Amino acid sequence: MLNFTVGPVMSDQETLAIGGEQVPYFRTQEFSNIMLENEVLMKEFVNAPDSAKVVFITGSGTASMEAAVMNVFTSSDKLLVVDGGSFGHRFTEICDIHHIPYTAITPKKGHVVTPEMLMEYDQKGYTGLLVNIHETSTGVYYDAAMLGDFCRRNNLIYVIDAISSFLADPLDMSDVGADIVITGSQKVLACAPGISVIVLSEKALDRIENNETKTMYLDLKSALKNAERGQTPFTPAVGILRQINARLRRIKHNGGASTEIAKIKRQAEDFRNKIKGLPFEIVSESISNALTPLHPTTASAYDIFIQLKDNYGIWICPNGGDMKDTIFRVGHFGAQTCEDNDTLIAAFSDMQKKGII
Numbered sequence: 610m611l612n613f614t615v616g617p618v619m620s621d622q623e624t625l626a627i628g629g630e631q632v633p634y635f636r637t638q639e640f641s642n643i644m645l646e647n648e649v650l651m652k653e654f655v656n657a658p659d660s661a662k663v664v665f666i667t668g669s670g671t672a673s674m675e676a677a678v679m680n681v682f683t684s685s686d687k688l689l690v691v692d693g694g695s696f697g698h699r700f701t702e703i704c705d706i707h708h709i710p711y712t713a714i715t716p717k718k719g720h721v722v723t724p725e726m727l728m729e730y731d732q733k734g735y736t737g738l739l740v741n742i743h744e745t746s747t748g749v750y751y752d753a754a755m756l757g758d759f760c761r762r763n764n765l766i767y768v769i770d771a772i773s774s775f776l777a778d779p780l781d782m783s784d785v786g787a788d789i790v791i792t793g794s795q796k797v798l799a800c801a802p803g804i805s806v807i808v809l810s811e812k813a814l815d816r817i818e819n820n821e822t823k824t825m826y827l828d829l830k831s832a833l834k835n836a837e838r839g840q841t842p843f844t845p846a847v848g849i850l851r852q853i854n855a856r857l858r859r860i861k862h863n864g865g866a867s868t869e870i871a872k873i874k875r876q877a878e879d880f881r882n883k884i885k886g887l888p889f890e891i892v893s894e895s896i897s898n899a900l901t902p903l904h905p906t907t908a909s910a911y912d913i914f915i916q917l918k919d920n921y922g923i924w925i926c927p928n929g930g931d932m933k934d935t936i937f938r939v940g941h942f943g944a945q946t947c948e949d950n951d952t953l954i955a956a957f958s959d960m961q962k963k964g965i966i
């Protein structure tokens with residue numbers, strides 16, 4: 610299957626080979642060295658401040674979203690949550706579960722948050738802001754610098770879920786003033802699913818140190834303590850952490866985050882140029898390099914997903930809920946090439962010829 614979803618995506622040969630190896634014992638200096646290097650490279654690729662620390666959580670991206678929120682905030686906080694799609698909504702659900710007060714900012718689907726929309730929350734006693742910088746469900750890409758300015762002015766803890774944006778779009782944690790940046794193994798890192806990563810600023814670390822969080826598995830205090838020597842409190846997904854290490858090293862060898870971002874940008878632009886004659890409209894007003902959200906004007910989005918899967922051996926990403934029939938998404942990351950884009954476009958053209966779209 611040719612995979613244009615938003616994760617898991619196709620892995621390169623090196624990553625696949627590691628997946629086929631025996632999983633080594635991990636309470637060793639050798640594994641600690643891998644973890645310490647993973648931390649250094651993660652910090653480098655988001656330009657984290659020197660004082661930042663990184664934890665690797667065994668669990669998908671949502672585990673790190675929940676861990677970040679529950680370890681950093683308490684019921685005394687008052688948060689702003691950008692709820693522009695299903696991932697933004699997930700942050701509100703996490704706050705509900707952990708009794709953390711918040712106000713949801715709800716831009717219309719496919720629209721960004723503007724400085725005007727933030728005005729009513731300026732100097733109103735908020736303590737943090739949560740955003741999925743690329744809201745993968747609708748494909749909207751928010752402005753991290755603009756939100757960062759607002760957070761700076763209001764002295765907010767700034768949390769960026771960059772799970773589908775890390776290594777697809779430029780993100781400078783120091784420059785935008787983010788306190789927390791989250792990503793996951795199955796998006797642009799293109800490894801197996803099961804690991805998520807949290808980069809924490811000094812301000813976030815202080816909060817964690819001083820909060821009493823009721824959790825065992827997602828306790829970041831204990832994760833941070835263990836991370837000092839390149840270890841984790843419990844058995845992590847050792848094999849995936851080794852895949853991540855190989856990927857991060859390869860990216861570094863090829864020129865760093867900017868080279869990887871440029872590659873994905875080329876892949877996205879190639880696709881966007883090639884769909885020009887097809888009956889699809891790009892739906893969001895600001896989009897990431899990671900994916901293209903499309904509204905088919907002549908057929909059901911979900912039917913297109915099924916046809917491609919069953920008749921052409923291609924996965925694109927369907928949408929759920931009220932967007933099921935109106936939007937599908939094409940991802941541009943993982944081990945895919947412009948020739949793969951041609952194969953997808955040829956399938957679309959064939960469907961057009963047959964009157965399906």
Ligand SMILES: *Cc1c(COP(=O)(O)O)cnc(C)c1O
Pocket residue numbers: 616669670671672696741743744745770771772773793796
């Ligand atoms: C993929 C993704 C997640 C995490 O989803 P999991 O299924 O828990 O890995 C969270 N936020 C965004 C923006 C995502 O794209």
